[in-house]
Every structure is written in structure tokens, then in C-alpha cells.
Amino acid sequence: MIRxxxxxxxxxVMENFFNSPLRNSRSNTxxxxxxxxxxxxxxxxAVPGYSKEDFSITLEQQRLTIAAxxxxxxxxxxxxxxxxxxxxxxxxxxxxPKTVDADNITADFNNGILNVRIPLxxxxxxxxxxxxx
Numbered sequence: 001m002i003r004x005x006x007x008x009x010x011x012x013v014m015e016n017f018f019n020s021p022l023r024n025s026r027s028n029t030x031x032x033x034x035x036x037x038x039x040x041x042x043x044x045x046a047v048p049g050y051s052k053e054d055f056s057i058t059l060e061q062q063r064l065t066i067a068a069x070x071x072x073x074x075x076x077x078x079x080x081x082x083x084x085x086x087x088x089x090x091x092x093x094x095x096x097p098k099t100v101d102a103d104n105i106t107a108d109f110n111n112g113i114l115n116v117r118i119p120l121x122x123x124x125x126x127x128x129x130x131x132x133x
């Protein structure tokens with residue numbers, strides 16, 4: 001085992017994560033939740049600092065793409081002593097199954113959360129019990 005930054009091999013994992021010089025906030029992707037709700041998939045993106053007009057949502061060949069351009073967070077009178085977050089732009093893509101109803105995808109934006117609801121086709125909602133022989 002190799003010691004990095006003169007730290008013991010075992011230590012506080014969270015402290016190492018937050019204080020690591022290798023950690024770069026610009027390399028993080030936009031956090032998302034994906035779940036199934038009432039015969040639809042829902043994608044939630046945490047996007048504070050944006051408005052709904054900033055987003056472009058497109059569907060091409062079963063690939064849903066959500067994008068927004070980078071915004072500058074300007075502070076003119078002060079100097080940053082530490083800068084750990086910014087509004088770095090959004091560019092997330094999700095490959096959707098063929099069972100979704102692409103014509104009825106909807107999106108809404110509330111309190112910094114973008115919700116995209118992707119309904120399933122009616123044929124895909126059929127539930128059938130399979131007997132074991």
C-alpha cells in the first residue's frame with residue numbers, strides 16, 4: 001500500500017474525499033434520480049441556478065438528451081477565497097427502452113429540480129402471470 005499526501009493508509013474516508021486535491025467539481029455530472037411511477041419512468045435532475053428556459057430536451061433514436069449551457073457566477077466586488085461549485089452546464093443522455101410512449105413525454109421544473117416523465121406504451125403495461133411447469 002502506498003501513502004498519498006503523507007496520510008496514513010487507513011483514515012477517515014469522508015475527510016479524504018472532501019480534502020483530496022484530485023477532487024474536481026467541474027468533472028462531476030449532474031446528479032439524477034430515475035424511478036418508475038404510475039406506468040412511467042421519471043428522471044429527476046438536480047439543477048439549481050437554472051430556469052426552465054435554459055433547457056433543451058430532445059429525443060432522437062431512443063436517446064433522450066437534456067442540455068443547458070454553462071452559466072457564469074460573477075462576483076465583481078469580492079475575490080474568491082475558495083470556489084467549490086459553479087454552474088457548469090448540463091449535458092445528460094439516457095437511452096430509453098422501446099416500450100416508452102415517446103409522443104407523451106412531459107417535463108416540468110420546480111425549485112431547482114427538472115422532472116421528465118416518460119410514460120410506457122399501453123401495450124407494455126400488460127401484466128401476465130406465467131405458470132411454472
